[in-house]
Amino acid sequence: MKLKVVGRPLGRIEGPAKVGGQTLYTADVQLPGLVWGKCLRSPFAHARIARVNTEKAKKVRGVLAVLTGQDLPPFRVGLSLQDNPILAQGKARFTGEKVAAVAAESLDAAEEALSLIEIDYEELPAVFDPREAMAPGAALVHEELSSYRGFHPPPETLPNVFAIQNWSLGDVGAGFKEADLVLEHTFRTQLAHQAYLEPHSAVVAVDGSGRISVWASCKAPFRLKQQLAKQLDIPKDRIRVHIVAVGGDFGGKGSLMDIPVCYELAKTARRPVKMVMTYAEELTAGDPRHPSLVRLKTGVKRNGSLIAREAEVVFNSGAYAAFKPGEIPNLGGATHSTGVYRIPNYAIRSYGVYTNNVPCGYYRAPGQPQVVFAVESHTDLIAKELGMDPLEFRLKNLLKDGDKLPGGRAVDKVRCRETLEAAAAKAGWGKSKAGKSIGRGIGVSFRHVGGSGEANAEISASSDGKVTILTAVPDTGTGTHTLLQQIAAEVLTNSPDEIQVEIGDTETFENDAAPGGSKITAMSGQAVLEAAQELREKMTSAAAALLGCLPGEIRLEKGRFTAALGARKGLSFAEVARHAARENGYLRVRKTYQIKSRSPVAAFVAQIAEVEVDRETGLLKVRRIVTAHDVGTVINPLTHQGQIEGGVIQGLGYATMEEVVTHGGSAGAEDRAGRGSGRPGSLCRQTDRRERHHRHGRRRRKRA
Numbered sequence: 001m002k003l004k005v006v007g008r009p010l011g012r013i014e015g016p017a018k019v020g021g022q023t024l025y026t027a028d029v030q031l032p033g034l035v036w037g038k039c040l041r042s043p044f045a046h047a048r049i050a051r052v053n054t055e056k057a058k059k060v061r062g063v064l065a066v067l068t069g070q071d072l073p074p075f076r077v078g079l080s081l082q083d084n085p086i087l088a089q090g091k092a093r094f095t096g097e098k099v100a101a102v103a104a105e106s107l108d109a110a111e112e113a114l115s116l117i118e119i120d121y122e123e124l125p126a127v128f129d130p131r132e133a134m135a136p137g138a139a140l141v142h143e144e145l146s147s148y149r150g151f152h153p154p155p156e157t158l159p160n161v162f163a164i165q166n167w168s169l170g171d172v173g174a175g176f177k178e179a180d181l182v183l184e185h186t187f188r189t190q191l192a193h194q195a196y197l198e199p200h201s202a203v204v205a206v207d208g209s210g211r212i213s214v215w216a217s218c219k220a221p222f223r224l225k226q227q228l229a230k231q232l233d234i235p236k237d238r239i240r241v242h243i244v245a246v247g248g249d250f251g252g253k254g255s256l257m258d259i260p261v262c263y264e265l266a267k268t269a270r271r272p273v274k275m276v277m278t279y280a281e282e283l284t285a286g287d288p289r290h291p292s293l294v295r296l297k298t299g300v301k302r303n304g305s306l307i308a309r310e311a312e313v314v315f316n317s318g319a320y321a322a323f324k325p326g327e328i329p330n331l332g333g334a335t336h337s338t339g340v341y342r343i344p345n346y347a348i349r350s351y352g353v354y355t356n357n358v359p360c361g362y363y364r365a366p367g368q369p370q371v372v373f374a375v376e377s378h379t380d381l382i383a384k385e386l387g388m389d390p391l392e393f394r395l396k397n398l399l400k401d402g403d404k405l406p407g408g409r410a411v412d413k414v415r416c417r418e419t420l421e422a423a424a425a426k427a428g429w430g431k432s433k434a435g436k437s438i439g440r441g442i443g444v445s446f447r448h449v450g451g452s453g454e455a456n457a458e459i460s461a462s463s464d465g466k467v468t469i470l471t472a473v474p475d476t477g478t479g480t481h482t483l484l485q486q487i488a489a490e491v492l493t494n495s496p497d498e499i500q501v502e503i504g505d506t507e508t509f510e511n512d513a514a515p516g517g518s519k520i521t522a523m524s525g526q527a528v529l530e531a532a533q534e535l536r537e538k539m540t541s542a543a544a545a546l547l548g549c550l551p552g553e554i555r556l557e558k559g560r561f562t563a564a565l566g567a568r569k570g571l572s573f574a575e576v577a578r579h580a581a582r583e584n585g586y587l588r589v590r591k592t593y594q595i596k597s598r599s600p601v602a603a604f605v606a607q608i609a610e611v612e613v614d615r616e617t618g619l620l621k622v623r624r625i626v627t628a629h630d631v632g633t634v635i636n637p638l639t640h641q642g643q644i645e646g647g648v649i650q651g652l653g654y655a656t657m658e659e660v661v662t663h664g665g666s667a668g669a670e671d672r673a674g675r676g677s678g679r680p681g682s683l684c685r686q687t688d689r690r691e692r693h694h695r696h697g698r699r700r701r702k703r704a
Contacts, residue, residue, distance in 0.1 A: 333367020
């Protein structure tokens with residue numbers, strides 16, 4: 001069947017509103033009586049809170065609430081492991097942790113109140129390197145870890161290790177004995193922020209009956225509702241999450257962040273509260289990508305056949321594990337330690353480790369970029385040692401249909417070879433690079449198609465023929481709503497302009513999927529597809545009754561119903577919709593689409609970068625990047641290409657220049673003189689916060 005709307009490069013339906021400044025983001029939300037919330041954050045990476053005095057802050061004109069950890073119940077939040085207090089209780093575990101919060105009628109009043117809060121800290125020994133944190137005798141970030149909800153003791157007890165995962169196949173020891181060559185390399189990756197344009201923000205209102213309304217820069221409104229209810233002991237039916245635009249996500253907008261403290265402020269102040277993080281706060285206390293340490297040891301035959309691999313992956317979680325889901329709250333990227341290659345014997349071990357750094361979370365394929373970088377670099381080093389062409393070495397060892405990945409999941413319809421060969425051909429692999437300082441490098445990886453969960457959609461047709469899609473999925477900037485519009489238009493043969501998308505909230509459906517893992521187009525798209533198909537069937541039956549024929553004799557083309565025999569003039573979409581509405585009431589179809597597990601089909605990507613390096617200065621110039629993708633039906637070439645280009649640019653930045661630089665856990669370590677001796681056990685007082693509030697943010701540094 002020839003597609004007419006799906007596959008067309010249509011502009012984004014929300015584009016005009018965004019560029020015209022009409023799109024509503026959380027920071028734009030205005031409510032009667034709205035006040036500002038701000039947090040005082042710890043200037044120390046690890047310190048016991050010895051004394052807090054908020055009396056002066058409470059006397060500031062316009063201040064409505066001042067809260068510390070002592071004022072709140074001992075709730076801890078987290079997607080899986082609930083280890084993160086709303087405000088620090090007992091001690092602060094990283095520079096930037098929230099230790100107090102203020103609600104005031106103006107930002108100036110809030111900032112003044114923060115500056116008047118007096119806190120005495122007893123600075124404690126801190127750990128920043130995950131290897132050192134795992135060593136015997138290391139200072140513990142969480143002494144009470146075993147008491148946390150959601151904690152599952154790892155198979156081995158190590159200091160500051162909250163998660164250990166193992167995957168294995170075959171006999172690694174025997175594989176190494178069989179190998180002609182065994183190589184071992186260790187790789188480190190840096191701390192990196194998602195750099196979305198919109199910082200984390202939240203608005204919370206609590207009415208007189210205790211009902212809670214939330215607006216937040218969070219892509220997972222239903223999960224947010226469930227977490228608030230479960231972890232703050234609030235009846236679920238009292239919470240309503242309103243969906244607003246999310247100004248960029250890249251994995252970083254799926255956690256609670258400041259929403260619980262915003263709720264506590266709103267409840268105490270009895271006024272709606274808005275909180276918007278500054279970018280200094282984002283870099284100090286956001287939700288960045290984990291630094292990692294990846295050790296790979298591989299046995300290989302002289303003919304280039306991979307025989308065995310031992311992998312150890314250590315993820316530096318920072319001070320909390322709250323932003324990681326799963327029964328074992330670690331990153332699944334460690335399963336990519338075998339890459340896209342057939343290795344008959346392997347053993348992989350992955351650690352989640354607490355340190356006194358900023359807590360880390362999701363950032364596009366959690367843990368995978370770190371591990372793939374290590375694997376592909378290791379692959380090049382093996383090929384060099386063997387004297388083999390890196391492309392030839394990869395082609396010799398690629399996955400095939402039916403091969404199982406670490407964790408036991410099989411892969412089907414493997415098109416890794418075709419994807420890699422297409423990239424190599426386009427890049428001119430093997431041809432002269434015209435210069436001794438110019439080189440080419442290869443990277444290959446994959447993601448499983450779609451995800452798991454539940455998606456809901458509703459489609460209705462009004463008496464004037466207009467079609468409305470109702471969804472509760474936020475668009476994080478990927479063009480989701482445009483794709484849903486195109487799918488419905490394809491089924492109903494209407495012009496996309498005749499189909500509008502309305503955004504509901506957590507009252508619209510009982511549950512819904514959250515964007516992430518490249519699943520929304522597949523899941524929400526299927527829900528819209530099924531709803532549109534049923535709507536078409538209902539309208540076809542109505543048209544058949546009007547035209548005096550059987551439904552099977554009706555054709556629908558360009559939004560017009562005609563009888564196959566052409567005995568009578570056709571009917572417009574609006575005419576049939578009016579008739580159906582008169583006969584059956586409002587014409588509406590609601591569908592739920594569920595996926596219980598990921599598809600065995602994996603989508604592969606191969607990239608080849610041509611790079612020029614000045615051998616004297618190390619100056620790097622990326623001359624060209626070729627990227628080849630194994631994809632299915634492209635619904636919108638514009639958004640598809642945008643996703644590819646955006647991913648390439650993010651990867652380029654991560655590889656060449658992006659790092660959140662810290663010194664002793666803080667970008668503001670030089671400010672420590674004047675607040676105390678800086679020695680563990682010394683008492684340090686935090687005062688006059690207004691000046692320092694902006695100086696403790698971790699800063700991004702570009703490097704050549």
